[in-house]
Amino acid sequence: MRIRREVIKFALPLFFFSFWAVVSLKGFKPSLFDVLLVLVHPTKDIFGIGSLVSCMVVSLKEIGIGYSVAAFAGVILGILFYYKTFDDFFGSTINTLRHIPDVAWIPLLLVWAGIGIKSIVTVIFLESFFPYRDKYGVWSEEYATALNRIWRVFRC
Amino acid sequence: MRRLFKILLPVLIIIGWEAISVFLIRNEFILPRVESIVFVLMHPLQDILGCGSLVKSAIISIERVLIGFCIATLVAVPLGIGMGWSEKTHDFFYSAVELLRPVPPLAWVPLALAWFKIGLTSIVFIIFIGAFFPILLDTIHGVNGIRRTWVESAYTLGANERLILYKVVIPGAAPTIWTGLRVGFGIAWMCVVAAEMLPGITSGLGYLIMYSYNWGMVDTIIAGMLTIGLIGLAMDFVFRAVETKEFKWRGLV
Numbered sequence: 048m049r050i051r052r053e054v055i056k057f058a059l060p061l062f063f064f065s066f067w068a069v070v071s072l073k074g075f076k077p078s079l080f081d082v083l084l085v086l087v088h089p090t091k092d093i094f095g096i097g098s099l100v101s102c103m104v105v106s107l108k109e110i111g112i113g114y115s116v117a118a119f120a121g122v123i124l125g126i127l128f129y130y131k132t133f134d135d136f137f138g139s140t141i142n143t144l145r146h147i148p149d150v151a152w153i154p155l156l157l158v159w160a161g162i163g164i165k166s167i168v169t170v171i172f173l174e175s176f177f178p179y180r181d182k183y184g185v186w187s188e189e190y191a192t193a194l195n196r197i198w199r200v201f202r203c
Numbered sequence: 204m205r206r207l208f209k210i211l212l213p214v215l216i217i218i219g220w221e222a223i224s225v226f227l228i229r230n231e232f233i234l235p236r237v238e239s240i241v242f243v244l245m246h247p248l249q250d251i252l253g254c255g256s257l258v259k260s261a262i263i264s265i266e267r268v269l270i271g272f273c274i275a276t277l278v279a280v281p282l283g284i285g286m287g288w289s290e291k292t293h294d295f296f297y298s299a300v301e302l303l304r305p306v307p308p309l310a311w312v313p314l315a316l317a318w319f320k321i322g323l324t325s326i327v328f329i330i331f332i333g334a335f336f337p338i339l340l341d342t343i344h345g346v347n348g349i350r351r352t353w354v355e356s357a358y359t360l361g362a363n364e365r366l367i368l369y370k371v372v373i374p375g376a377a378p379t380i381w382t383g384l385r386v387g388f389g390i391a392w393m394c395v396v397a398a399e400m401l402p403g404i405t406s407g408l409g410y411l412i413m414y415s416y417n418w419g420m421v422d423t424i425i426a427g428m429l430t431i432g433l434i435g436l437a438m439d440f441v442f443r444a445v446e447t448k449e450f451k452w453r454g455l456v
Contacts, residue, residue, distance in 0.1 A: 055294040060302060077317070135205060140212045146435035147428050148393035150309075150400065151409070154416035154424045158233060 109164060113171025121176045141177075149173045235422035243426035251423055254414050255406060257430055264395050264407040265434070267323065271330025272391045279335050279387075280380060283342025288372060293343075300339065308333035308394050312401065321403030326395065333394035334387035341383025345376030378450035385442035392435050 064079065071078040085091075089099040096102070124141075127133045149170050156166040221237045228234040247257040254260070285292040286300075311332050315325040349372050357367045399409025408431050415423035 052294055055291065056298050059295055059299045063299065077314075132208075135209050136212055139209050140216065143213075143432060143436065146389075146439060147432035148396045148435070150393060150397040151412060151428050151431050153400070154412050155421070155428065157416060158419075158421055158424070 109167050110171055112164075113168040114175050116168075117172045117175035120172075145177045232419045232421060235425070239422035240425050240429070243423055244429065247430075251411060252414060252418060252420070254411060257408075257411070257426065260406065260408045260411045260427075261430055261434060264399065264409065264431075267326050267398075267407065268330060268388070268391050268395045270323075271327040271395070272334050272388055274327065275331045275334035275338055275387060275391070276384060278331075279338035279383075280342050283339045283380070283383075284346055284368075284373065284376070286339075287343040287346025287376070288368060300336075304336050304340075308390070309397055312398070316401070321401065325401075326398040326404070329398045330391045330394045334391040337390060338380075338383040338387040341386065342376065342380045345379030345383070346372055348379060349375045378446070378453045381442070381446055381450060385439065385446070388438055388442065389435065392431075392438065396431055 067075075067079040071080055085093070085099065090101075092098055097105075124137070128138070152170060152173055153166070156169050160166045160169060217237055220234070224234045224236045231239065243251075243257070250256055255263075282296065286296055287293070308329055311329055312325075315328045319325040319328055353371050353375060354367055357371050362370065395407065396409040396412075398404070399407035400413045404410050408427055412424045412427035412431075415421075415427065
């Protein structure tokens, strides 16, 4: 029964890849075999722009910087939102900015920061910052509500 | 007093922006004056560089989002209900969903262009991918979250499986499905802006801000960004209002 369940779980991907292999043999592009060839040679240079591994290292580095800054700022700000004054002061501005998609910042960032790591890291920062702030903001609100209830019970 | 305090930061930002623009930067191509941005926003029907007005671009973008979002909803909600309700359906689709889910919508762009060429279909496909997974996952989560006691009570009262699905499971999962739709719409809105920045696209808000960038019109870029943000905010408000009105009971159970 357990084996049958595992078979069902992988049936769709297996069917998909088998179908892709068959149509690739008949000349469909992108061919599954070309894709596999790139994947099994991850250190091979592609069109002179570096290998899969080197591109991945560059992306991870950019994510590392943008994400660390966003996580730090997001958690700190999120916790500070526990204070009503802080929430009142920053809330409306952050809530408005949150609804601008990160990609919409790209033209402005290209003007302000130019093409390069600064723009990329800022986009990653924006992408990661708001979920953090939201999460910890919600946590702070829930925490505040719970504390208020306790205070009310003990008539503080 | 509290209301005034709430708008203090936006007011300070506007004053600071104007001061920096006038006294420090003094370059409209880097930091335009607030009045230039307000001028663009106050004339939303005026044609910008021959690529349509703010309103026209916004309508085109909203149309594209609605098409992609509706298709994603029509596919993801029934599939999610099926995956949440039936173990076999869940097992069959699970690996494929888990395999494709982590791929960001924008990473599909080259493949979408190769398959559907430049045009509405590729834009709708990217929006579909963006909205599909949040809706699907929240639908599965909503159906899985139905209390066993509700289902068992319905069985005890003589309901069959089909009736339970329509009268207990779907209404019970509706608040979580709605949250998925809200999140999905937000991502769809992000995707349309990104998709409209692709080469070959000649309309929509994403195109407008990218085109303005090429002409160095930073005031139009910022006005476009604000319009995108305001539409996103309005859509989110509508979703939240329905959530508060229709699914108030969620907090009571």
